[in-house]
Amino acid sequence: MEKEINEIPNEDQRSRQQELRTEMIEAIAQTMDLYGVNHSFGQLYGVMYFEDRPMTLEEMKNDMNMSKSNMSYAVRSLMESRMINKLDEKRDRKDQYQAETNYFRTFQNFFGTRLQREIDVMTASMNEVIPQLSEIILSRHTTAEERESCLRDLHKLQHAQQYYEWLQHFVNELQAGTYFPSLAQDE
Numbered sequence: 001m002e003k004e005i006n007e008i009p010n011e012d013q014r015s016r017q018q019e020l021r022t023e024m025i026e027a028i029a030q031t032m033d034l035y036g037v038n039h040s041f042g043q044l045y046g047v048m049y050f051e052d053r054p055m056t057l058e059e060m061k062n063d064m065n066m067s068k069s070n071m072s073y074a075v076r077s078l079m080e081s082r083m084i085n086k087l088d089e090k091r092d093r094k095d096q097y098q099a100e101t102n103y104f105r106t107f108q109n110f111f112g113t114r115l116q117r118e119i120d121v122m123t124a125s126m127n128e129v130i131p132q133l134s135e136i137i138l139s140r141h142t143t144a145e146e147r148e149s150c151l152r153d154l155h156k157l158q159h160a161q162q163y164y165e166w167l168q169h170f171v172n173e174l175q176a177g178t179y180f181p182s183l184a185q186d187e
Helices: 002-007 011-034 037-049 057-064 068-080 101-140 144-174 183-187
Strands: 084-085 097-099
Touching: 011 037, 037 057, 037 097, 037 144, 057 068, 068 084, 101 144
Parallel strands: none
Antiparallel strands: 084 097
16 A cells, blocks of 8 residues: 555655756756757757647747747747757647657757758858969969968868868768667667
């Protein structure tokens, strides 16, 4: 009989569980803050991570005490990083969202997205700048000093291109699940 009573969660156990969840949600938010994610967005992800069901924007707004505009921005930001997903099915004609809870997939999604953005921005700039530097270098109107300076810049950018080619390969492998194939697929 004693065992049966202890198996039923009482109010103290529930509140202790909530305290522990709150502690972990704060740790998630602090960790995400290290990677440039707004602290409150990290808290939202933490809340959704522990939620056992999808949430609507209204539920998130109420749980987080955020304005509707901030909540929309947070959800959009987390969706772009693929930390949360919008579900196809609606509840009471409202969109539903759910956190990605597989940390391996979260790592793939978050860092893959961020690194791909860096690759795209830097590659586009280098593809625009390198030909122009080459024109300056090859121009007969360029002084020897300017040519040397442009050659140094060109060398640096060619080195950067090698890095971004390597980084693109890394991101492709990361997104493919190469680094943790069995762990990334199932929780």
